[in-house]
Each structure stands twice: as C-alpha cells, then as structure tokens.
Amino acid sequence: MPFGLSVDPELLQLALTHRSWAYEHGGAPHNERLEFLGDSILGQAVTVMLYRDSPELSEGELAKRRAALVSTVALAEIARGLGLGASLRLGRGEELTGGRDKDSILADAVEATIGAVFLSLGPEIADRFVLDLIAPLLADPDRFTASLDPKTALQQEAARRGLPHPPYETRGSGPDHDRRYTSRVTLDGASGVGRGTSKKVAELAAARDAVAQLRGRSAG
Structure with a gap:
C-alpha cells in the first residue's frame, strides 16, 4: 500500500x-x-x-x-x-x-x-x-492551463495567433484487443505528439504537448 x-x-x-x-x-x-x-x-x-x-x-x-x-x-x-x-x-x-x-x-x-x-x-x-x-x-506547472481541456487550449492558442484550428493526424496500431493510438498536431512550428489506448486520449495528449511547447517558447 x-x-x-x-x-x-x-x-x-x-x-x-x-x-x-x-x-x-x-x-x-x-x-x-x-x-x-x-x-x-x-x-x-x-x-x-x-x-x-x-x-x-x-x-x-x-x-x-x-x-x-x-x-x-x-x-x-x-x-x-x-x-x-x-x-x-x-x-x-x-x-x-x-x-x-x-x-x-x-x-x-x-x-x-x-x-x-x-x-x-x-x-x-x-x-x-x-x-x-x-x-x-x-507540482505540474501546466496542470491548470492545458490539462483540463488541452484541445480547447490549443484552439485558443491558434485563435490568438490568427491561425485556423489545427488538424490531428491519429493512427492506431496493434491487435483489436490491445489497440494503441498515436496522434500528432502541429501549430505555428510546435509539433505535439500523444499516445493512448483511444483516439481521444492520444489527441488530448498531443494537444497538451503542443500547448506546452508554444507557451514555453513564449515564456522564453
């Protein structure tokens, strides 16, 4: 325990x-x-x-x-x-x-x-x-900015930059009983990648990764 x-x-x-x-x-x-x-x-x-x-x-x-x-x-x-x-x-x-x-x-x-x-x-x-x-x-500094709804946060970042909503490229692999998904989304030079046991989880992870990159670049 x-x-x-x-x-x-x-x-x-x-x-x-x-x-x-x-x-x-x-x-x-x-x-x-x-x-x-x-x-x-x-x-x-x-x-x-x-x-x-x-x-x-x-x-x-x-x-x-x-x-x-x-x-x-x-x-x-x-x-x-x-x-x-x-x-x-x-x-x-x-x-x-x-x-x-x-x-x-x-x-x-x-x-x-x-x-x-x-x-x-x-x-x-x-x-x-x-x-x-x-x-x-x-302890995660991005927890309250991107993780609640990362896809919405990424859309907001796109709007702020005057860019269209970014598309997601999501692919599955493995047998049906153990399917894994990888998703990629790119916005303004930031390329987020996420993985998960469903398309939704993979896309959320990819969006969060992209948002973290964009905000980190802005902070720098």
Whole structure:
C-alpha cells in the first residue's frame, strides 16, 4: 500500500475488483460502492485544500482547478504512478481489451482505494492520503492551463495567433484487443505528439504537448 498505510486487506482487494471480475465469479462484490464513497472524499479534500491554499482565486478558477485534479485523466495518471493496473482483478473481456490501462477503470480504482483508506483509517488519514496522491499533479506547472481541456487550449492558442484550428493526424496500431493510438498536431512550428489506448486520449495528449511547447517558447 502506498505511503506506508495499513489498509484492511479485504477492503483493499475489494477496491481493486472490477465489476467484470465480479460478474464472472457469481456476482461477487466489486468496487463500485467504494468508488462512490471515495469520489465524495476526494472531492471534499481537494475543494478544502484549494479554498484554504488559494485565497486569491475566484469561484470559477477554483472550480476549474478542482476539475483538473479530480478528472478521469488525472486519476488515471495517479493510478499509473502507483502501479495499480497490475493489481486489478478484471474479467476476461476487460483483460483482453487492455482494461489494466483504461483511464476509466484506473480512475475508479483510485477512488475506491480512497474509500478503503477512509473506512480503514478514518477521515483525517484519508484526507492526507488524497493530498499525497495529488501532490505530483499540483507540482505540474501546466496542470491548470492545458490539462483540463488541452484541445480547447490549443484552439485558443491558434485563435490568438490568427491561425485556423489545427488538424490531428491519429493512427492506431496493434491487435483489436490491445489497440494503441498515436496522434500528432502541429501549430505555428510546435509539433505535439500523444499516445493512448483511444483516439481521444492520444489527441488530448498531443494537444497538451503542443500547448506546452508554444507557451514555453513564449515564456522564453
């Protein structure tokens, strides 16, 4: 368990049990109830942290930052950092279609794990656990500029330069059950590249890469 926490082993196993596995094992319990609990705890902890630590921000800006920190993409990033994918219990269908690296499944597992921490160790430690999880996201200077909606951010950069919206070149490779996508987008000399298990994820990553290049060049 990350951060040296002693979570109830049964609860932790439940947090990593996807409904596809439960369905194939006679309707065994799965992680959706824990996910529901963890989602609430995550949202509250992030909201309170932002309110306390960022008194200069408006309500709208606070809402944008919270959305960036609790989005499916952000939570999946956290899950990959923790290596949760390898510990998931998945049904055969999800296993064959790359479920261990699907953003939605990974994000749900993070929320369920937060719920397991809350039930095992109480609200104070659960809040601290959430803040430890999101610390790497807060340290990313581009998190609140491009990651919330990178494609929109890139369109805004194009408009600011008087240029048309840039097209995406996205290609898939690999077998159907383990498809991977690579996307490229170019704007004003910046060429962003992104990869993912879906076209959407790859294009978002490419847009974020391009925006980071453009803004870095402007800052320099």
